[in-house]
Amino acid sequence: MPVKPQIRIIGAGGWKREENKRFGSVVVGIFETYDLEGNVKIFQFAPTLDDLPVLEELINAVREVDNHNKAVFALKTKLEALDPVKTGGCYNE
Numbered sequence: 630m631p632v633k634p635q636i637r638i639i640g641a642g643g644w645k646r647e648e649n650k651r652f653g654s655v656v657v658g659i660f661e662t663y664d665l666e667g668n669v670k671i672f673q674f675a676p677t678l679d680d681l682p683v684l685e686e687l688i689n690a691v692r693e694v695d696n697h698n699k700a701v702f703a704l705k706t707k708l709e710a711l712d713p714v715k716t717g718g719c720y721n722e
Contacts, residue, residue: 635659 639655658674676684 633661
């Protein structure tokens, strides 16, 4: 299911401000997705400072895994360009 992350800054009011007894603007993450009937569903996430280490680790892990996947794909592409390349089972020739 596709998810579209967005950042919103709420200038006044809002559940996050009241819940945490804050004043001024509040940063809220909005995650937009769709239910099985195609209707838009929105999930709001207003992280606290305690949430930031987990979110930073998630971001770092995504970057690292993506870099590894790109490196493996580049190596696969390089090897497939060699002649001859055999695919499938084991070959004893």
